[in-house]
Amino acid sequence: MSATGDVRRWLRRKRRHNTAERLYTTLLALVIGVPTLVSAAGGALRRLDARHLAHAMPPAPSALLALGLLWYALCLAAALRLGPVTSSAATVTWLATSPLDRRRLLLPAAGWVLGAGALAGGLYGTVGAFGLALPAAPAVAFAAACAALGVTLAALLICVQTGAYARWGEFVIVLLVAASAVVTVLRPALPSDVDVPWLPFAVAAAICGALAVWRLGRLRWLAFAGGTRLAATIAAGVVTLDPGLAARVFEEQRGAALHPRRTGFGTALGWRAVVRQDLLSAVRAPERWTVFAATAVVPATAAQILGTGVVLAVVWLLCGVAGIAGAGANIRRDHDQAALPRLLGLRTGVLTAARAVVPVLVGTLWTVLSLALVDTRYLVWGVLAGPALATGMMRAARRGRVRHEFPPIVTPAGLIPTGILHWAIRGVDLAALLLAPTLVVLSGGSLPLLAQAAGSVVGLALFLRRAARP
Amino acid sequence: MVLKVEGVAVGYGGVPLLKGLDLTVPAGAVAVFRGPNGSGKSTLLRSLAGLVAPMAGTISADGVRADDRDPRYRRTVALLLDGGAWYPDLTAAEHVELVERANGPLPDGWRAAGTFGVEEFAGETPGRLSSGQLQRLALAMVFARPSALLVLDEPERHLDAEGRATLRATLLSYVDAGRAAVVATHDADLAGTQEHLLG
Numbered sequence: 001m002s003a004t005g006d007v008r009r010w011l012r013r014k015r016r017h018n019t020a021e022r023l024y025t026t027l028l029a030l031v032i033g034v035p036t037l038v039s040a041a042g043g044a045l046r047r048l049d050a051r052h053l054a055h056a057m058p059p060a061p062s063a064l065l066a067l068g069l070l071w072y073a074l075c076l077a078a079a080l081r082l083g084p085v086t087s088s089a090a091t092v093t094w095l096a097t098s099p100l101d102r103r104r105l106l107l108p109a110a111g112w113v114l115g116a117g118a119l120a121g122g123l124y125g126t127v128g129a130f131g132l133a134l135p136a137a138p139a140v141a142f143a144a145a146c147a148a149l150g151v152t153l154a155a156l157l158i159c160v161q162t163g164a165y166a167r168w169g170e171f172v173i174v175l176l177v178a179a180s181a182v183v184t185v186l187r188p189a190l191p192s193d194v195d196v197p198w199l200p201f202a203v204a205a206a207i208c209g210a211l212a213v214w215r216l217g218r219l220r221w222l223a224f225a226g227g228t229r230l231a232a233t234i235a236a237g238v239v240t241l242d243p244g245l246a247a248r249v250f251e252e253q254r255g256a257a258l259h260p261r262r263t264g265f266g267t268a269l270g271w272r273a274v275v276r277q278d279l280l281s282a283v284r285a286p287e288r289w290t291v292f293a294a295t296a297v298v299p300a301t302a303a304q305i306l307g308t309g310v311v312l313a314v315v316w317l318l319c320g321v322a323g324i325a326g327a328g329a330n331i332r333r334d335h336d337q338a339a340l341p342r343l344l345g346l347r348t349g350v351l352t353a354a355r356a357v358v359p360v361l362v363g364t365l366w367t368v369l370s371l372a373l374v375d376t377r378y379l380v381w382g383v384l385a386g387p388a389l390a391t392g393m394m395r396a397a398r399r400g401r402v403r404h405e406f407p408p409i410v411t412p413a414g415l416i417p418t419g420i421l422h423w424a425i426r427g428v429d430l431a432a433l434l435l436a437p438t439l440v441v442l443s444g445g446s447l448p449l450l451a452q453a454a455g456s457v458v459g460l461a462l463f464l465r466r467a468a469r470p
Numbered sequence: 471m472v473l474k475v476e477g478v479a480v481g482y483g484g485v486p487l488l489k490g491l492d493l494t495v496p497a498g499a500v501a502v503f504r505g506p507n508g509s510g511k512s513t514l515l516r517s518l519a520g521l522v523a524p525m526a527g528t529i530s531a532d533g534v535r536a537d538d539r540d541p542r543y544r545r546t547v548a549l550l551l552d553g554g555a556w557y558p559d560l561t562a563a564e565h566v567e568l569v570e571r572a573n574g575p576l577p578d579g580w581r582a583a584g585t586f587g588v589e590e591f592a593g594e595t596p597g598r599l600s601s602g603q604l605q606r607l608a609l610a611m612v613f614a615r616p617s618a619l620l621v622l623d624e625p626e627r628h629l630d631a632e633g634r635a636t637l638r639a640t641l642l643s644y645v646d647a648g649r650a651a652v653v654a655t656h657d658a659d660l661a662g663t664q665e666h667l668l669g
Contacts, residue, residue, distance in 0.1 A: 007572050014568075015559045089555030094565070094611065097519075097538070098572040099545040221521050221538040 004104035007095065061190035063304035064128050066183040070294055070301075071124065072153055073176035077287070079157035080169045081250070082234075083227035084113040085219065092225045103217040106224070110216055114154050114209055121150020131305060141196045148201035155208035161223050162215040170287070177294045184300045184373060226253075241402050241420050248336075251329060254285065271346060271354035278330055278358035288326030295323030296366055300373035313442040316374075317435060320366060320389045321396060321428050327362040328397030331355050335398045349468035356394060356464060363390030367438075374442075380449060381438050387456040388434035391463045396427020398467070434459035472496050473518070473619055473650055478527035480510060480517045486525055487513055488668065495619075495650045495664065500641055502662030503654045509668040511654035512552065512623050518652055519549045519621045531619050545573075548617035550625060554608040556596035562607050563592035566614050573615035586610045586636055601628040613640060620644060620651040626660065634659065 078084070085106050087096065095105060125146025129139035160169050230249060237245035268276040282288065299316040306312055334341040334355065341351055364386025371378035371385070406419040432439065437451035475493035479486045487510030495501045503511050516522045518529060520536035520543050529536035531546050538544060560568065566588060570576075586606035591599060599607065605628040612620065620641075626634050638660055645651055645663075653662065 007568070010571055011557075011560075011568065014564055015557065088557070090557045093555040094569055095572050097544060097547075097549060098569070098615070099541045099574075100572050101541070102539070218539055222516075 004100045007100060008105075060187070060304040061132065062183050062187045063301040064131060065190065066180040066297065066301045067305075068124065068128075069176045069180040069183065070297060071120075073173045073180070073290075073294060075120075075153060076157060076160070076169055076173050076176070077290075079161060080173075081227065082231050083109075083161060083224055084116075084154065084157050085109045085161060085216070085224050086228040086231045087224065089228055089232055092221070092228050096221055096224070101217070102219060103213065106216045106219060107213065110158055110213060113158060114151050114212070117150040117152075117154025117157075118147045119150070121153070122147035124150070138195055141198045145196045145198040145201040148198060148205040151205035152201070152208045155205070155212035158212035159208075159215050161227075162212075162219045170290075174290055177290055177297065180301075181293065181297045181373070184297050184304070187304065241404065241417065243420070243423070244399075244401060254287075271350050274344065274346065274351060274354035275357045278327070278355065281330055282327065282358060282362070285326060285329075291326060292323050292362070292366060293369075295319040296370040296373060299370050303374045308442055308444045310443050312374075313439040316370060316442055317428065317432055317439060320363075320370065320435075321393055321431055323370075324359065324362045324366050324389065324393050325396065327359045327390075328393050331359070331394055331397040335400060349464075352464055352468045356390065356460070359390040359394055360387050360460070363387065363393065371438075378438075378441070381441060381452060384449060384452040384456055385435055385438045387460045388438075388452070389431055391434055391456075391460045392427050392429075392431020394427075394463065394467070395430045399423055399426040430459070430463070473501075473531045473652065474529070475518070476528050478514075478517065478529060479525040480513045480522070481525055482513065482522075484525075489526075491527070493666070495652060497648045497650055498645050499664055500645055500651045500653060500662035501664040501666060502660060503652070503666045503668055504656070505668030511668055514668070515549075515551070515621050515623050515652065515654050519547055519551075520544075545616075546618045547621055548573075548612050548615050548619070549621040549623075550608055550612045551623045552627075554604055556604070558595060558597055561593050561595055562588050562599065562603075565596075565607060566611055569611045569615050573617075576614065576616050585613075586633065586640070602630060602633065605629055606633055609637065609640075613644065618649050620649065620653075622651065622653045622655075624655055625653060626655055626657040 087106065087109055091105070096102065122143055125143035126139075128146065129142045132142075134142055230246070230253065233249045234246040237243055265273055265276050265280075296319070298319045299312060302315045303312050334351075341348075344351060346354070364383060367385040367389055368379065368382035371382035402423045403419045404417070406417070406422060408415045408417045410416075434455045435452070437447045437449075437455055440447050473493070473495040475491055478491040478493075479489045480491075481487040487508075491514070493501070503514065505511055513522070517524045518536060520529070520538040520540070523537075531543065534540065534542050534546060536543060556565065557568075586609050588607055588610045591603055591607075596604060596607070605625075609625060612622070625637055629637060634657060641651055641653070641660075651662075653660065
């Protein structure tokens with residue numbers, strides 16, 4: 001049997017993408033891209049510092065901890081679905097089923113995961129040190145400790161993948177989101193000027209990294225084959241500028257894993273059956289509620305770091321549209337596959353209104369919860385803002401695929417395809433318009449509650465009327 | 471080579487599709503599984519290949535428990551599941567060579583009768599091949615590696631009449647060398663030495 005290294009070397013030599021032209025293109029992209037990105041990020045940080053952080057509240061270590069918990073929950077969720085160790089579909093099919101040493105075969109992929117963990121942790125540490133206004137030496141130690149923590153977490157994610165811990169992992173994600181919410185609400189007093197001992201973190205990273213590499217040999221084929229397929233789909237979505245592709249495939253996969261024991265329609269008929277279907281979808285997708293809770297916590301932590309302001313308003317709006325997006329899954333499905341709603345035999349207006357019931361309920365729940373976490377005096381605003389948020393989300397759910405026929409525009413940053421921009425802001429635009437009164441209040445302004453009530457009622461009614469048109 | 475299946479239950483999400491399955495596939499046998507869509511053929515084949523642990527019972531080949539994490543089991547089993555995956559920049563011949571390199575060359579006298587006509591498109595990359603040619607390439611790759619047990623899920627997919635005939639002949643030639651095969655199929659002409667009806 002050939003050694004894994006020999007096969008990999010042979011494959012590298014044979015594959016035609018390793019040409020000088022490819023190398024040249026990659027180097028050129030790096031030479032142009034890296035300085036552009038660094039310059040843009042530096043400029044954004046300086047503007048953020050000058051305009052917003054000058055008015056921010058005192059550094060909030062508890063908020064950083066809450067964000068860190070959410071960040072890890074997000075990583076864990078991604079790891080459980082995408083790997084984190086993945087490979088090309090061809091390698092999964094032909095090499096991973098051969099007697100080649102699986103640990104050696106997957107080692108490069110694991111190396112990328114651990115490297116990404118170090119990078120993400122380092123970035124988080126750098127931003128955190130910046131937020132806590134640490135002096136230079138402790139800031140470097142803090143960033144190094146966070147980078148080591150990132151490696152540790154990445155290694156643990158690989159360990160999770162190498163065991164059959166999918167259900168356990170989902171439970172941990174819920175716990176992390178709950179812990180983040182508790183930290184956000186209770187705001188425990190944490191020291192912000194500690195001298196972070198980075199060495200124990202580095203030792204933990206080394207031990208966990210070694211453990212992860214050792215566990216690679218126990219990785220089941222199915223555990224990385226499924227993630228590889230989904231990662232390839234996401235990559236295809238990026239290449240073809242179709243970001244919705246991954247969501248559609250993920251929904252298909254999630255549906256395939258479901259085993260409902262009984263029907264939940266009861267005696268509901270007509271439009272009530274449609275509402276019942278949306279409720280069933282909500283019940284059968286617990287991860288949507290985790291996203292709902294996590295996104296509801298983010299604005300509160302942002303408020304603790306930045307105080308009220310435009311940034312908080314933008315964060316709240318984006319979290320809102322993302323947080324309740326799951327409630328629009330059936331609207332998206334109806335819109336993408338027109339044959340499905342025709343099977344229901346309902347008038348378009350009735351069906352559109354019925355499909356709006358659950359999103360409005362979920363949207364209201366989200367706005368109430370998220371605004372109450374920011375400050376309980378916004379509670380009534382939350383009640384009134386829910387239908388407006390749901391309306392924006394429903395518009396986003398009906399956006400379909402990216403329209404590539406739109407012309408690109410020339411900007412100082414380069415050529416921007418407007419189709420993808422149109423796709424990305426569709427829904428957020430309407431939500432921003434209808435939620436303008438709440439956004440003004442979150443930015444520090446003042447408006448009467450009636451303005452939001454009018455925005456919600458009129459916006460929802462007009463949207464439903466327009467959406468019902470054939 | 472003997473594949474032993476004892477009291478096996480397979481399914482997913484805690485719901486068994488097949489229960490209490492006992493089966494012995496000796497050397498020289500081709501076990502053919504037939505059944506309607508959703509009867510559990512592919513799920514059973516995944517368990518036989520060691521990719522999924524059965525919900526109950528044991529599966530072993532030559533005394534080695536079915537587990538894809540065990541290199542001994544991977545050395546024993548060659549499998550072709552639904553759909554192939556390809557390196558877009560390798561030719562058809564290089565795909566076959568890759569499998570030979572990864573698994574080691576076939577021992578003398580183990581070469582099955584057919585190569586599924588891969589030589590006709592040996593220099594082409596997968597993107598230029600039809601679905602039937604890709605299926606022939608996948609079969610050629612599976613037969614090009616040393617194995618004692620072949621697990622094939624609907625291998626007749628996309629094949630024309632000539633390709634199906636080659637498949638039947640190659641399978642018989644494969645098991646004649648003291649090996650065994652397990653096939654899930656909808657091809658009525660693919661006769662095995664054992665027939666199992668599921669569902």
